[in-house]
Amino acid sequence: MDLPALLVLAAILAVKETGVPIPVPGDLLVIGAGVASTRGGLPVPAVVVVLVAATVVGGIVQFSLIRGRARATVLGLLARVGLGAAVVERGAGRLRSGGAPAVAIARMTPGVRIVAIASSAVAGVTSTSFLAGLIVGNGVFLTGHFILGLVVGEPAVQLVAGAGTGLVLAGVALAAVGAAGWWLLARRRARARGAAPMRMDGLTTLDWTDACCPACLALAAVDRS
DSSP states (O other): OOHHHHHHHHHHHHHHHTTOOOOSOHHHHHHHHHHHHTTOSSOHHHHHHHHHHHHHHHHHHHHHHHHSTTHHHHHHHHHHTTOOHHHHHTTHHHHHHHHHHHHHHHHHSTTTHHHHHHHHHHHTOOHHHHHHHHHHHHHHHHHHHHHHHHHHHHHHHHHHHHHTHHHHHHHHHHHHHHHHHHHHHHHHHHHHTTOOOOOTTSHHHHHHHHSOSHHHHHHHHHHHO
């Protein structure tokens, strides 16, 4: 991976971590960075450090905004994309009492990690505990996905090179089918609970874009079954 590509990727991840609902699967971006790193370029440790640092910076921005004067505004924006007060408050108690370890675990857990930063701010987790948990949680989660990219790197590159456009289109189609299936399952569960139907621009979409790698989907399926 070269420096320009790394900087662009780091910028996207940082913006996503501020809470902006960019419909780009961050997990797959990191896996892709691992794949790209098998082709040479910047040292692997440097790439990982930059990407982790970008997510930490973005997380700090989101945490600071929600704890500061923008608290009401940010919570309102989160509610508009499906992260209402009830969702954000769901994990507040555990984060408040658990401190840094609880924040780290939340940031490593697919599905839960998407609201961990906002919940930490609402729960009143101290800045020191939040920062420590954020660094550890993001570091473990991102490094794991990056290593996955390294492991499948060269075969994946050869497969894409051999299949070309057809494989790319098939991947897009598969992602679309997965998103639709995720939405339908969430809608069915919402109706079973008597809740309002899920919208594709809400938490369902953000869940999918934040946890769409095979490992995360498997964990989420077990958790939601």
